[in-house]
Amino acid sequence: MTFRRRAGRDSMTAVIKTVNLVKIYQNGGVPVTAIDGVDLEVQSGEFVAIMGPSGSGKSTLVHMLGGLDTRTSGEIWLDGKRVDTLSESAWAMLRRKKVGFVFQFFNLVANMTVADNVELPALLAGATPAQARERREYLLDALGLTERADAPPAQLAGGEQQRVALARALANEPSLLLADEPTGNLDSRNTRDVLRLLGEVHSRGQTIVMVTHDARVASLADRVVSLLDGQIVDDGEIPTPRLRPRSGAGGVVELRG
Ligand SMILES: Nc1ncnc2c1ncn2[C@@H]1O[C@H](COP(=O)(O)OP(=O)(O)OP(=O)(O)O)[C@@H](O)[C@H]1O
Ligand SMILES: [Mg+2]
Numbered sequence: 001m002t003f004r005r006r007a008g009r010d011s012m013t014a015v016i017k018t019v020n021l022v023k024i025y026q027n028g029g030v031p032v033t034a035i036d037g038v039d040l041e042v043q044s045g046e047f048v049a050i051m052g053p054s055g056s057g058k059s060t061l062v063h064m065l066g067g068l069d070t071r072t073s074g075e076i077w078l079d080g081k082r083v084d085t086l087s088e089s090a091w092a093m094l095r096r097k098k099v100g101f102v103f104q105f106f107n108l109v110a111n112m113t114v115a116d117n118v119e120l121p122a123l124l125a126g127a128t129p130a131q132a133r134e135r136r137e138y139l140l141d142a143l144g145l146t147e148r149a150d151a152p153p154a155q156l157a158g159g160e161q162q163r164v165a166l167a168r169a170l171a172n173e174p175s176l177l178l179a180d181e182p183t184g185n186l187d188s189r190n191t192r193d194v195l196r197l198l199g200e201v202h203s204r205g206q207t208i209v210m211v212t213h214d215a216r217v218a219s220l221a222d223r224v225v226s227l228l229d230g231q232i233v234d235d236g237e238i239p240t241p242r243l244r245p246r247s248g249a250g251g252v253v254e255l256r257g
Pocket of ligand 1: 027057
């Protein structure tokens with residue numbers, strides 16, 4: 001059984017679409033179904049939080065969406081193009097242009113400075129050095145990392161490395177930002193910086209799919225998709241508190257005494 005998001009939106013603009021997506025790992029000959037028939041559509045500009053208990057398949061799902069893991073069956077479409085059948089090299093090209101990642105292991109290049117780590121994806125994608133530098137300066141500033149620009153990643157704290165990984169993922173202005181618990185190692189101040197930047201890029205139209213355990217982080221999203229045992233068990237928009245009328249407001253005359 002799969003939960004289908006209600007229809008009615010224009011699927012032409014879907015950045016992500018999966019059709020009956022399945023991932024079965026073989027654990028020493030024992031099959032483990034990590035993703036079990038997921039139909040997910042994410043529209044351009046949406047900010048989707050993926051939640052669910054440990055082992056529910058969140059990382060497996062986002063890894064497949066970014067081509068870091070292969071699917072067992074089903075289809076994955078990115079920007080209207082079928083991608084689950086692509087070769088690894090075709091995926092590498094596509095990722096360079098369209099997908100930014102922030103994962104739990106940051107994979108920063110050890111012998112390059114923070115600044116170069118952030119500029120590299122933009123340069124690989126064809127930005128001029130001036131454009132790459134400008135984007136890097138903006139991102140490092142937004143994340144409070146400007147003073148660390150010339151340091152090698154090994155000299156940074158875990159939370160700083162995580163923010164560099166976010167800056168790097170956003171360097172290309174990707175069609176899709178995938179993040180697996182991007183605030184997992186951060187203290188509350190750094191979490192605030194990361195969330196502020198995510199909110200800012202989202203307000204400029206960035207599509208974001210983010211795994212999180214943290215309900216406060218998820219509350220920044222437009223929509224929460226809940227996974228359980230590899231299936232979508234809930235998929236709903238988050239009501240915007242600003243749009244809810246406050247109780248007692250709206251011309252109600254309060255009578256006392
Ligand atoms: N490389 C792998 N080989 C075998 N089994 C795997 C592999 N990766 C994940 N699994 C299994 O697939 C299931 C889903 O794992 P996944 O990592 O996607 O969960 P998750 O929701 O991200 O959990 P967490 O919140 O702990 O990060 C689990 O049962 C896990 O043990
Ligand atoms: Mg995970």
